[in-house]
Amino acid sequence: MTTPTTDAPAVREEVLEAVGLTKHFPVSRRLGSLLTRTRPTVHAVDDVHLTLRRGQVTALVGESGSGKSTVARLLAQLYPRTAGTVRLHGEPVTVRGGRPFRAYARRVQLIFQDPFASLNPVHTVRYHLTRALRIHGNAGRTAADLDAALAKLLERVSLTPAERYLDKFPHELSGGQRQRVAIARALGADPDVLLADEPVSMLDVSIRLGVLNLLRDLKERLHLAILYITHDIASARYFADETLVMYAGRLVEGGDSETVTQSPAHPYTRLLIDSAPDPDRITGDAVAAGRERGDGEPPSLIRPPAGCRFHPRCPAAMPRCTTDLPPRLEVGDRPDHWAACWLYDPATVAAAREVNR
């Protein structure tokens, strides 16, 4: 008997889902107009839909100020949402502190960009990890249980032998070791989801790859769902299964990482990639390079442009782009590759085909 085979990739289990996630921050009236009745707001995140799956890394890529960290904080329930739903294992969840927040944080952990700021300088590695294990009920009953749990956490992040690190203070560790301790602390909750907000951008170029490889290993061994936030689209290709591109508070393109980075559809994604000429590098600030070449500035999020928010910078902008917000449109080369861009409107595609005949 032959085993049936299929080319379709297995769809992985949904763990955390955002539907219509929106966050508008009120701005002080001194900054806004005193004459208007409505209070101005920063449209930091608008109508974001994303799904994190078990054993999969999803990259959220965009330049500084595009709303990536706000998405992570909304998913971690650190900020109240303006609109939208967050579902964990299919259940809508809204928590504000206290016991419900701790229960949520047991499943969804956030790793910050700067491990030095996120670890308390007056406490040792042992203290940080013990606290995480205890808060989340994973410290066991005896001192021996706790020692075993501490050793396991450090082993998971390749800081071995554990005794060499347990009694060190953050300043006695390298940047990469500190970030590994921050990751171990997150693992102390035994979570399903890691939200990694620029986890390597503060680290030396030479050690970034090691930390990304560690996260990939955790995804594979612990089947974690990982959101990887970065401004460096080259690293998304290397590290993420799926890539979502964010511009001025909105998602503009998504698909599997190979397709999005090798055949980008949205003019903004193309700009990001053109700004990162070496596709194999995993470091550097792609957008800063683009800015130096005069590729323009992101818009005000207090009064974002109508229509497509990228239209003032877009080399392919059409009149419609200045007035109508493009929905997610299938790009057509690969399943699940989409772009929020009128270039992929079926009518526009058909008209372009006619012209090229």
Ligand SMILES: Nc1ncnc2c1ncn2[C@@H]1O[C@H](COP(=O)(O)OP(=O)(O)OP(=O)(O)O)[C@@H](O)[C@H]1O
């Ligand atoms: N607490 C806040 N109050 C008011 N505005 C905020 C607040 N937090 C973020 N913003 C604004 O929301 C927008 C998105 O910020 P956010 O930090 O999410 O972007 P980002 O893509 O993560 O940028 P970076 O890569 O620089 O961290 C920015 O215009 C920022 O100034």
